[in-house]
Amino acid sequence: MMKYFKFSFALLLCLLVAASVEAKGKVKVIAHRGYWKTEGSAQNSIRSLELANQIKVYGSEFDVHLTADDVPVIHHDPQIKNVDIQTTPYAQLKNMTLDNGETLPTLEQYLDKFKQLKVKLIFELKPHATPERNQKAAQIVVAMINAKKLQKRTEYITFNMDAGKELIRLSPKTPVYYLNGDVAPKELKELGYAGLDYNYKAMQKHPDWFKDAKALKMKVNVWTVDDEKLMKEMIEDGTNFITTNEPLTALKVCAAE
Secondary structure, eight states: OHHHHHHHHHHHHHHHHHHHHHHHTTSEEEETTSSOSSTTOOTTOHHHHHHHHHTTOSEEEEEEEEOTTSOEEEOSSSEETTEESTTSOGGGTTTOBOTTSOBOOBHHHHHHHHTTOOSEEEEEEOOOSSHHHHHHHHHHHHHHHHHTTOGGGEEEEESOHHHHHHHHHHOTTSOEEEOSSOSOHHHHHHHTOSEEEEEHHHHHHOTHHHHHHHHTTOEEEEEOOOOHHHHHHHHHHTOSEEEESOHHHHHHHHHHO
16 A cells, blocks of 8 residues: 555656646747757758757757759758859759768658657748749748648748748648748738747847737747847747757756746
8 A cells, every 4th residue: 555655646746747847848949950069960960850859849940942953952051062052953962961971951851751750840941032932942842841741740930021921821721930030020910920930139129029929829939049048038038939059958948937
């Protein structure tokens, strides 16, 4: 009987602790360009996606460009090894490597790995040269996400308004967030955005946007927040997500708040 009591008490304690962490951990963590600040990883690599999944963040952010012949590839900067991605055919890029030795991933390769994982895709579509090119990029990536039946596991983010509007039009049930930091929540809501995904300095400049977004039932993400004190400030102000290069620190801070 005593053993049963001890077991039951221990189980109850574990459940209470788990419930407490869940209640406190309402702010979710997004690993910026995956979890790359660790051995064997690199920004926007497939390994960084796998590691983001392993540490159990909410989402793994990554960046997508179209090559000159319309192959979507994963890379942050517009150039890889001094070669411009958007004006170069994929055949000339496919053997180029990231810092961990991986070859430049295509979106299709990235998504095929993602289907084996549980983390959310925080899909940044990078700006392209013209409105038409931005719209085409949106069409190509949405078609690929839909073909792989990943709409419910994806959230789109973009700096480009043309791309954002096209993403909203093509995938109205998938959350789309705007990154540029210069549009108030009310206007974004009218355009169909799910929320604002702004640099923390933009939110410090407009602290009322946290309240405005909440009133409009929109979400707020802040990037790129690597300092523990700043994480706490953003949580106190009312952010829903923190995008960070320090996801382990952010997970700890969010669980404690």
